[in-house]
Each structure stands twice: as C-alpha cells, then as structure tokens.
Amino acid sequence: MEQSLPNISSAAPPSLGARLTSSETQSARHELARLGAGLGLAALYGLALGARSGGMALVEHAIAASAGLTAVGVLGMPALFVLLALVNAPVSPLAMLSAGACSLASAGFVLAGLAPSVALLAVTIESPEAAAFVTRAGLTLAGGIGLYQLTSAVRATLKGLSPTLRFKCNALLFGFCVFAIMLAARVWYALPILKGVA
Amino acid sequence: MNSPVFQVFDELLRSPRAVAERSRAGGDLRPLFVAALSALVLGAGVFGATLATSRGGLQLLYSGVKLPLAMVATMLLVVPAFHAIAAGLGRPLSFSGMIGLSLAAAGRGALVLVALSPLIWLSFDRGLSYHPGVLLAAGCYALAGLAALDLVLRGVGFHARGFVIVTLFAGVLLTTGGQTAWMLRPFLGRPSDASVPFFRPRESSFWDALQQSSWSSVGVYRATRRLSAAEQRLTGPRVEAPDESR
Numbered sequence: 001m002e003q004s005l006p007n008i009s010s011a012a013p014p015s016l017g018a019r020l021t022s023s024e025t026q027s028a029r030h031e032l033a034r035l036g037a038g039l040g041l042a043a044l045y046g047l048a049l050g051a052r053s054g055g056m057a058l059v060e061h062a063i064a065a066s067a068g069l070t071a072v073g074v075l076g077m078p079a080l081f082v083l084l085a086l087v088n089a090p091v092s093p094l095a096m097l098s099a100g101a102c103s104l105a106s107a108g109f110v111l112a113g114l115a116p117s118v119a120l121l122a123v124t125i126e127s128p129e130a131a132a133f134v135t136r137a138g139l140t141l142a143g144g145i146g147l148y149q150l151t152s153a154v155r156a157t158l159k160g161l162s163p164t165l166r167f168k169c170n171a172l173l174f175g176f177c178v179f180a181i182m183l184a185a186r187v188w189y190a191l192p193i194l195k196g197v198a
Numbered sequence: 199m200n201s202p203v204f205q206v207f208d209e210l211l212r213s214p215r216a217v218a219e220r221s222r223a224g225g226d227l228r229p230l231f232v233a234a235l236s237a238l239v240l241g242a243g244v245f246g247a248t249l250a251t252s253r254g255g256l257q258l259l260y261s262g263v264k265l266p267l268a269m270v271a272t273m274l275l276v277v278p279a280f281h282a283i284a285a286g287l288g289r290p291l292s293f294s295g296m297i298g299l300s301l302a303a304a305g306r307g308a309l310v311l312v313a314l315s316p317l318i319w320l321s322f323d324r325g326l327s328y329h330p331g332v333l334l335a336a337g338c339y340a341l342a343g344l345a346a347l348d349l350v351l352r353g354v355g356f357h358a359r360g361f362v363i364v365t366l367f368a369g370v371l372l373t374t375g376g377q378t379a380w381m382l383r384p385f386l387g388r389p390s391d392a393s394v395p396f397f398r399p400r401e402s403s404f405w406d407a408l409q410q411s412s413w414s415s416v417g418v419y420r421a422t423r424r425l426s427a428a429e430q431r432l433t434g435p436r437v438e439a440p441d442e443s444r
Contacts, residue, residue: 014290015281015291015292015293016293017281017282017284017286017290017293018285021285021286021288021290109282109286112278112282113278113279113280113281113283114278114279114282116274116275116276116278117276117279117374120275120377120381121377124380124381124400125377125403126401126403127403127406130403130405137369137373141366142286145283145286146286148286148287149286152288
C-alpha cells in the first residue's frame with residue numbers, strides 16, 4: 001500500500017534532487033538551467049571514471065559521460081517533439097523542453113550520486129573487464145531512470161486522449177526509448193574505460 | 199550518551215518504522231545520528247574482533263578497528279547514490295533525512311552483527327576452517343543487510359517504487375561495501391601468514407574473491423589469475439593452497 005510521504009516542500013526548501021527531478025514545468029530559462037546542471041553533474045561521473053588513469057583521462061571521461069546525455073537531448077528530443085506533433089499529441093515545445101530537462105537532469109543527478117562509489121571501484125578494481133562492467137551498470141541505471149522520467153512526463157500529457165492516439169504516442173515513445181538507448185550507448189562507448197584501455 | 203540517544207538506540211531494534219518516519223520528517227536528527235553511529239562503530243567493532251578470533255593476537259585489534267571503518271566509509275560513499283536514486287524515481291527526501299535513514303539502517307545492521315557474533319565465535323572455536331568461515335561471515339552480513347534494508351524500505355515507503363529504489367540501492371551498497379571491505383582486508387587473517395599485516399596488497403576484487411572462496415569451501419582450489427598467461431605456460435597454473443586466503 002502506498003504510504004503518504006510528508007510534504008518536505010512545506011517544511012523546508014526543496015533539496016537539489018527535488019528541484020532537478022521535479023515534473024513541474026517552469027520557464028524556459030529555468031528548464032535550460034536544469035538541463036545544464038544535469039549535464040554538469042554527469043561530468044562528475046566521468047571524472048570518477050577518469051580517476052582510474054588520471055591526467056587527461058579525467059577530462060576525456062568527463063566529456064564523454066556528459067556527451068551521451070547531450071546527444072540524446074540535442075538529437076532525440078526535437079525529433080520526438082516533431083513526431084508527437086505529427087500525430088496531434090497535445091505537447092508544447094516548453095512541455096517537451098521541461099520533460100527533456102527533467103529526464104536529463106535526473107540521469108545526471110543519479111550519475112553524480114554514483115560518482116563516489118564508482119571512483120572507489122574504478123581506482124581499486126584491477127580487472128579492466130570488471131571496471132568496464134561497473135561503468136556500464138552505472139550508465140544503465142542512470143539512463144534507465146532518465147528514460148523513466150521522460151516517459152512519465154510525456155505520458156502524463158496523454159491522459160484523456162482517444163485510445164488510438166494514445167497508442168500512437170506510446171509507440172513513438174517506445175521507439176524513442178530504443179533510439180535513445182542506442183544513441184547514448186554509441187556515444188558512451190567512446191569512454192576509454194569501456195574500451196579496456198584505462 | 200544522554201537519554202534521547204538511548205531511546206533511539208532502543209527504537210533501532212524495536213520500532214524501525216518510528217526511526218524511518220523520524221528520518222523522513224527531518225527536524226533535530228542529532229540523537230539519531232549519535233545513536234546510529236555509536237551502534238555502527240560498536241557493533242561492527244565487536245563483530246570484526248569476533249571474526250579475528252580464528253587468528254587471535256593483533257588481528258583482534260586490527261579487525262575491531264577496520265570493520266567499523268569499512269562500514270562508515272561505505273555509508274559515506276553510498277548515501278549520495280541513495281539520495282539520487284530516490285529522487286530520480288520520484289521520492290526526493292532531504293539529504294539530512296537520507297543520511298539519518300542510511301545511518302540508522304547501518305546501525306541496525308551492526309546490532310544484528312553483534313547478535314550473530316557468538317555464532318561466529320563458537321563456529322571458529324569448534325574448528326571451522328577459513329573458507330567456510332568466510333562464507334559464514336558473508337551469510338551474517340547478508341542477514342544484517344536485510345535488517346538494514348527493511349528499515350530503508352520503511353523510509354522510502356512500502357510500495358512497488360519503494361522496492362525498486364531499495365533494490366537498486368542494495369546493488370550499489372553491496373558492490374561498494376564489498377569492495378571497501380576488500381580494500382581493508384584481512385579481517386580473519388591468513389592462516390599461512392607468520393605475521394599479521396594491517397592491510398594486504400591490492401589483488402583482483404571482492405567479487406573474484408567471493409567466487410574463489412565459494413569454490414575453495416567445497417575443496418576446489420582454482421588457478422589464480424595473478425599469473426600472466428605467459429608465466430603460466432612456463433611454470434604451470436598456480437593452484438591455491440587449502441590454507442590460503444585473500
């Protein structure tokens with residue numbers, strides 16, 4: 001049975017996590033700031049991975065970790081908006097920006113949360129295969145949570161639509177998820193640690 | 199320790215729901231922090247020292263210090279992940295609440311370890327050998343972990359999303375905690391060692407060791423990975439001795 005949680009926003013200002021992962025749509029400027037924060041937080045995960053080799057690997061990993069999310073945001077989100085608009089789904093550019101920002105910020109926040117653990121594992125595990133496995137697990141977890149946030153936000157706008165339209169939108173969302181996974185994996189495989197060279 | 203701390207200490211054992219709700223609600227969490235940290239340090243210390251009774255001597259002191267250190271370090275590393283996973287899945291709690299919940303869970307787990315210490319001591323006293331001993335200790339950690347995760351689950355809520363959050367967190371906790379403890383080993387002490395080292399050199403990883411101990415406990419001593427393929431061609435595979443451990 002679902003328990004009701006105390007409304008922390010009434011007692012204290014919302015935490016960084018609550019602000020980054022909130023599904024409420026704000027102004028475009030706020031959404032872009034949230035997006036940037038998410039991408040910056042994802043770079044922390046890359047830094048943690050780069051600690052395995054140190055030096056330039058820190059920068060390479062930080063850039064590649066953020067680049068996976070950036071690619072999904074830049075290449076995927078506009079395409080999803082166009083496709084949803086084509087089937088007459090009631091989505092606005094701001095709502096899509098908000099959904100994308102929430103999704104990428106959530107993924108970035110999870111990656112940043114995993115960074116301390118991953119730093120320990122990346123530095124102390126000897127086997128390159130095990131280090132690559134840990135890296136993939138973290139990226140999969142964060143990417144999964146990001147996609148969950150995105151699909152939740154978009155599906156929330158589909159309530160009250162006809163079953164046919166809802167089916168089309170869900171099919172598009174499913175296709176987008178597959179595309180996003182492939183795209184992020186393609187970019188993240190540039191991480192040296194996943195090639196076994198770090 | 200003053201009385202509110204003792205009260206929380208009691209609550210950790212008897213009413214995890216109250217502890218979880220206190221963490222979620224925020225407010226003054228200092229008694230909870232103190233009680234949970236005390237339980238964590240004392241409980242893990244007692245269990246660590248008990249593990250070392252198989253070896254005795256200086257190892258008792260080393261393990262009694264290192265196991266609490268491993269648990270505290272693990273908490274420091276995994277709390278951000280817990281906070282992020284919960285927020286990402288729609289349960290954003292305050293960061294101090296998350297620290298309180300995690301510390302309380304770890305303290306509860308450490309108290310379970312204290313309860314299991316006599317079993318460990320008796321097993322080693324009755325002649326339990328090293329590798330089955332490692333597995334018995336792993337089983338104790340698993341029981342303590344379940345008690346701790348029960349409290350965490352009450353904190354995030356008994357529903358499907360709560361189970362997903364706790365499962366993902368458990369995965370991070372298990373991986374990080376295992377490797378942290380691995381870095382601080384030995385806790386039992388290698389029977390073949392003449393002296394007791396405070397730390398061992400870095401070798402493979404926690405998961406390799408657990409897998410190898412599982413095989414060794416049933417009498418299968420596998421070639422270690424530490425020799426390169428070329429070395430193994432020259433010298434043959436290095437087979438682990440029955441009294442060897444990591």
